[in-house]
Amino acid sequence: MTATDRPLFAVPPGTVYLDSAAQGPRLHAVLAAGHAALDASIAPWRLGSAQWREAIERVRTLAAGCLDGDAEGVALVPSAAFGLAIAASNIPLSRGDVVAVLDGQFPSNLLCWQQRCAETGAHLHGIERGGDGWTGAVLEALDRTPAIRVLTLPHAYWHDGALLDLDAISARCQQGDVSLVLDLSQSLGALPVDLARWKPDFVVSVGHKWMLGPTGLAYLWAAPHWRAHGVSIEQHWTARAVDDWRFPVDAATPWRHGARRFDAGGITDPLRLSMAEAALGQLHDWGLASLPERLGGRTRALDAALRDAGLEACVADGHAPHFTGVRVPAERMDAVGTALDAAGIVCTRRHGLLRVAPHLHVDEADMTHVAETIAAAMRG
Ligand SMILES: Cc1ncc(COP(=O)(O)O)c(C=O)c1O
CATH class of the missing domain: 3.40.640.10 (Type I PLP-dependent aspartate aminotransferase-like (Major domain))
Known part of the structure; x- marks a missing residue:
């Protein structure tokens, strides 16, 4: 298991945010820079x-x-x-x-x-x-x-x-x-x-x-x-x-x-x-060179846990290291959505796919938990 950089991120506790392909998770440093810029905006003549x-x-x-x-x-x-x-x-x-x-x-x-x-x-x-x-x-x-x-x-x-x-x-x-x-x-x-x-x-x-x-x-x-x-x-x-x-x-x-x-x-x-x-x-x-491997650890953990649950066919083939799609049969999508909501797991659901896009604020154990949540809801 690789180390998580969770403390660097301002993702609210209790949320497993997996939607970096929509909007990257907010870093504390980015939030602080934004706050400082807003504070400075009261005196534009100084800039x-x-x-x-x-x-x-x-x-x-x-x-x-x-x-x-x-x-x-x-x-x-x-x-x-x-x-x-x-x-x-x-x-x-x-x-x-x-x-x-x-x-x-x-x-x-x-x-x-x-x-x-x-x-x-x-x-x-x-x-x-x-x-x-x-x-x-x-x-x-x-x-x-x-x-x-x-x-x-x-x-x-x-x-x-x-x-x-x-x-x-x-x-x-x-x-x-x-x-x-x-x-x-x-x-x-x-x-x-x-x-x-x-x-x-x-x-x-x-x-x-x-x-x-x-x-x-x-x-x-x-x-x-x-x-x-x-x-x-x-x-x-x-x-x-x-x-x-x-x-x-x-x-x-x-x-x-x-x-x-x-x-x-x-x-x-x-x-x-x-x-x-x-x-x-x-x-x-x-280090940009390190990110494919580090992010890939997260999606590999998801794929492995889905495979263990017998859901190999649900994982998109040849996906990038940093995000993937999990196919959900139409009749199970509502149940999967409800289970994800209950577990605080956030990802895009579109066209029969869950788009799972983690960043370094989650770790492999989180991804295993996500796979188990999906698998349980798919089985019904
Ligand atoms: C492939 C791709 N291109 C572009 C965008 C965004 O484009 P724009 O900045 O024009 O809204 C997205 C997502 O929002 C995207 O997934």
Whole structure:
């Protein structure tokens, strides 16, 4: 059994919170940073623009440390949808081109492509999950549909943590002329990232799930080409290189350098920035490389206990280390839900699946208890 980091988290006693895929559990350090920022907000004149510029750069650098370490590549945006809309509006598309997504993919990585396809005459293709998971189905789609110009994917499928092999998929994209866009909202902070190998055009992640920060602050990584040539979907002064608040009418104010040209309005919020800084600091203190194995210990304990209870077939195949899906027959879902509520176990229940997404505030013994609760309610 691995040590729990429960004391670092502000999860209320009596609750087994297993919904990190919706919202990461709150760290005490993040809560304290938020409280301090709110306290400081009574005297805004004490917070100069140099200070919030510095806070933005600290958060940018910490977020880059979860990607490829290069702060020049990272912009701060309010949501995954915002970052993905930037990707969709910049990558060239014309009539007859195909954009491929996963069937049932999270809407923030679907709606912007629907819109862009409608504008350009490109076609949107939903890849169906194959019998052996997503990777084979994606590779087959690339083989069968040479018109695919954009492939926009997660690393772990949001319903059940099913993993995609981004090494294999990105290699195939690079053989053809396919732009890869990644929504890592369900993996950044929990799974390793290899951008040098994957060579995506854009990468997005929310900050409030596995990155353990506040809602309303997400991260957009842009490949070097887009740092030099990309255009945002809004024109906000934060993204422009000006120190004296003079914006001439007859000349465009130059962009700030790197991916800062995509920095969005609203990110100059001391509350969210200070909470994000505390969260990212904790991730780096743990060591990002250690998290897949530590989080994986939790889901392995769940899988093993479900297997012991004879429920092996209920566990999603090939799931990521950090979260999984447990299939529940429709007629037992209400009973399972009632048992989970009674035991204070919180997880997402959707489409016949329990999405079980622990973090380091729970340990293997908690996960065994969760499996026993599910198994007892399934048996009735
Ligand atoms: C895969 C994935 N992408 C994105 C999001 C959130 O996107 P947005 O910030 O646009 O609400 C979620 C969950 O909320 C998600 O599961």
